C-alpha cells in the first residue's frame with residue numbers, strides 16, 4: 206500500500222525592512238531543524254545571496270579550487286529566475302549544502318539543501334511575471350520536487366529568505382508559503398513596516414492567491430537587553446500584537462555574525478550560547494504554532510546548557 210507523503214511546512218521569513226535579521230533567522234533555523242533530524246530546503250529569494258553564500262561556503266570553496274575562480278560558483282548556478290522561466294528545472298537547481306562544524310572535521314551534508322540566488326535575480330522583469338499564472342510558478346515548481354526528485358525524500362521544511370522589498374517574486378513566494386515569520390528590530394520604523402506586511406498578507410488571502418496564508422509570529426532580533434528604550438518599546442509591541450507576538454527575543458551577539466561569516470549555523474558553532482538558545486526557543490515556538498511539535502515537546506539533539514531567558518530580563 207502506498208503511503209501518502211506528508212507535505213513540507215513552508216515558511217517565508219519576511220519583513221520589508223532591511224537588516225532586521227531575516228537571513229540570520231533562515232540560516233540558523235535551517236541549522237536547528239537539520240540538527241534535530243529534519244530535511245530542510247532553503248530557497249534564497251534575495252539577489253544579495255547572503256543565505257546562499259553562508260550555507261554554501263564550503264561548496265563555493267570547492268568550486269573555486271576546482272575552477273580557479275574566486276566566488277565563481279554563484280555566477281553559474283540556477284536561481285528562482287530560471288525556475289520562473291522553466292519550473293520543471295527545479296530539481297537541477299537544488300544544491301546539497303556541505304557544512305563544516307569544527308576545524309579539522311570534513312565538511313559534509315547535514316540535511317540542508319539550497320536553491321541559491323545571485324545578482325541575476327535582480328534582472329527578473331515585471332513582464333516575466335505579469336499574469337496571474339506566473340504568481341503560482343514557485344508553488345507549482347515546489348510540487349515538482351516531490352514528484353520527480355530521484356533520491357526521493359520529502360522535505361520537512363522549506364524556508365524562504367526574502368529580500369527587503371515586496372516585488373512580484375516575493376508575492377509568488379507568499380503564494381507558495383504556508384506561514385510568514387517576521388523578524389523585527391525594536392524601532393518604530395520596523396513596526397510601521399509590520400502594518401504594511403499585514404495588508405500584503407490580507408490582499409494575498411483576499412485575492413484568493415493563498416487563502417490560508419498566515420503570519421505565524423513576529424519576534425524581535427538583535428536585542429540589547431540593557432537599553433531602557435528597547436525595554437519599553439518591547440513591552441508596547443508585545444501588548445499591541447497579542448498572540449502573534451513571539452515572546453522570545455533574539456539577543457544581539459557577535460556569534461550571530463561569526464556564524465554567518467564562517468558558514469556554520471549557531472547550533473553547531475556555539476551550541477550553548479544565549480543567542481543559540483534564543484533561536485532554538487523561537488524555532489520551537491514556531492513549530493508549536495504550526496502543529497509540527499506538540500505542546501511541551503522539544504526538538505531532539507539540541508538541549509545543552511539552558512541559556513538565560515532574555516524575555517524575563519526585559520520584563521524586569
Ligand SMILES: Nc1ncnc2c1ncn2[C@@H]1O[C@H](COP(=O)(O)OP(=O)(O)OP(=O)(O)O)[C@@H](O)[C@H]1O
Nearest residue numbers: 223224225226227228229369427456457458461462
Ligand atoms: N542576533 C544578532 N546579533 C548580532 N548581529 C546580528 C544578529 N542578527 C543579525 N545580525 C547581523 O545584522 C546584520 C543584518 O542581519 P541579516 O542580514 O540577517 O538581516 P536581513 O533582514 O536579512 O537583511 P536584508 O534586508 O538586507 O536582507 C548582519 O550583519 C547580521 O550578521
Ligand SMILES: [Mg+2]
Nearest residue numbers: 227228251255
Ligand atoms: Mg537578508
